[in-house]
Amino acid sequence: MTELAPLLARIADKRDDLIALTQDLIRIPTLNPPGDNYREICDYLDRRLSAHGFMTEMIRAHGTPGDSEKYPRWNIVARRDGAQSGECVHFNSHTDVVEVGKGWTTDPFGGALIDGKIYGRGACDMKGGLATSIIAAESFIETYPDFHGAIEISGTADEESGGYGGVAYLAEKGYFDPKKVQHVIIPEPLNKDRVCLGHRGGWWAEIETFGEIAHGSMPFLGDCAVRHMGAVLDKFETDLFPAMAQRRTDMPVVPEGARQSTMNINSIHGGQKEQADDFTGLPAHCVPDSCRIVIDRRFLDEEPLDMVRDEVTGILNSLKSSRAKFDYALTELNHVLPSMTDRNAPIAATIAGQIQTVLGKPAQFVASPGTYDQKHIDRIGKLKNCVAYGPGILELAHKPDEYICVDDMMVSVEVMARSLAALLLPND
Numbered sequence: 001m002t003e004l005a006p007l008l009a010r011i012a013d014k015r016d017d018l019i020a021l022t023q024d025l026i027r028i029p030t031l032n033p034p035g036d037n038y039r040e041i042c043d044y045l046d047r048r049l050s051a052h053g054f055m056t057e058m059i060r061a062h063g064t065p066g067d068s069e070k071y072p073r074w075n076i077v078a079r080r081d082g083a084q085s086g087e088c089v090h091f092n093s094h095t096d097v098v099e100v101g102k103g104w105t106t107d108p109f110g111g112a113l114i115d116g117k118i119y120g121r122g123a124c125d126m127k128g129g130l131a132t133s134i135i136a137a138e139s140f141i142e143t144y145p146d147f148h149g150a151i152e153i154s155g156t157a158d159e160e161s162g163g164y165g166g167v168a169y170l171a172e173k174g175y176f177d178p179k180k181v182q183h184v185i186i187p188e189p190l191n192k193d194r195v196c197l198g199h200r201g202g203w204w205a206e207i208e209t210f211g212e213i214a215h216g217s218m219p220f221l222g223d224c225a226v227r228h229m230g231a232v233l234d235k236f237e238t239d240l241f242p243a244m245a246q247r248r249t250d251m252p253v254v255p256e257g258a259r260q261s262t263m264n265i266n267s268i269h270g271g272q273k274e275q276a277d278d279f280t281g282l283p284a285h286c287v288p289d290s291c292r293i294v295i296d297r298r299f300l301d302e303e304p305l306d307m308v309r310d311e312v313t314g315i316l317n318s319l320k321s322s323r324a325k326f327d328y329a330l331t332e333l334n335h336v337l338p339s340m341t342d343r344n345a346p347i348a349a350t351i352a353g354q355i356q357t358v359l360g361k362p363a364q365f366v367a368s369p370g371t372y373d374q375k376h377i378d379r380i381g382k383l384k385n386c387v388a389y390g391p392g393i394l395e396l397a398h399k400p401d402e403y404i405c406v407d408d409m410m411v412s413v414e415v416m417a418r419s420l421a422a423l424l425l426p427n428d
């Protein structure tokens with residue numbers, strides 16, 4: 001076993017560097033949408049990582065959703081090869097953050113350090129995680145420059161909007177080919193003592209019911225699309241929601257409520273368009289001939305996607321036979337299959353072992369209710385040895401006054417650096 005005391009001493013020396021790096025990243029406002037400052041944050045990471053001996057590559061995801069001359073989808077992949085051949089450990093972090101929203105008492109792009117917490121949009125999700133992985137990698141490389149294999153760090157766009165201009169694009173270009181990369185850690189905020197093995201699936205669809213326009217004083221001369229949609233929602237309440245509530249997954253999803261199938265009705269609209277807030281007129285009297293909803297169905301590893309689709313279309317088709325003049329259209333908007341890494345996979349077992357060493361208690365294995373970029377590494381990259389592990393507190397993601405605790409980051413730096421030592425130092 002290699003002596004790890006020099007590594008731990010070096011990590012302890014980098015606390016101020018970790019704070020400054022996290023603050024710098026927060027101060028580059030990479031809001032998505034629209035995808036602000038992706039080039040700026042990649043340039044910052046390029047300067048930082050090049051100075052620490054990484055070879056860097058800037059990759060623009062041309063032609064992906066949202067990519068334009070005004071809002072180019074820039075990504076960075078940095079690689080540091082060791083002195084001898086071996087496996088590659090890749091840290092992937094998204095650089096985008098969601099909108100600020102209301103309710104902040106600190107500057108969302110100020111990166112203020114108050115009582116051991118760094119505040120700002122993206123502090124927790126996930127610029128704190130990105131900074132943590134950089135400090136872990138730099139500490140490891142400086143202590144053991146003769147390590148075996150390679151370390152990669154990527155900063156990628158658009159995770160918050162599906163990852164198509166980020167990890168999906170890189171996976172399509174071969175950056176997550178298992179021949180090139182063997183282990184992936186995504187430092188999403190799942191808490192310093194938990195290893196996240198994967199996520200549930202998602203199916204998004206728009207359903208439209210049709211009617212016939214007529215004068216509102218004589219609705220019997222038309223056909224009300226909103227009433228038809230009411231019948232759809234009623235069937236969801238009586239048939240679909242109770243059936244979904246019965247299904248429990250073996251996936252260790254947190255929070256507990258997400259361990260079953262869920263569905264959100266994302267939006268509903270029927271009849272006349274809503275007018276602008278400053279419109280002072282009255283509505284015309286019409287029977288609506290169209291009503292649309294968007295559904296957001298999250299499903300379990302145990303539920304095949306076809307079953308998820310058929311369950312909804314089955315309800316719609318049953319209404320077609322039982323309800324006069326009922327007609328509908330269903331348009332699938334997107335789908336993501338569940339992803340689950342085995343808890344005995346090398347990266348999952350390695351991180352769990354180091355959590356036990358650093359914190360003196362067993363790691364908790366969890367799965368995420370929502371999807372994240374693991375889906376692309378798994379499905380497009382065909383790389384199964386991937387988990388999420390990062391220091392942020394999950395419940396703070398996307399909230400006002402989002403923060404990250406410096407002490408939590410320091411714990412995760414140690415877990416990540418020890419994991420690098422376990423994977424990239426020879427066992428002599």
Ligand SMILES: [Zn+2]
Binds near residue numbers: 189
């Ligand atoms: Zn995130």
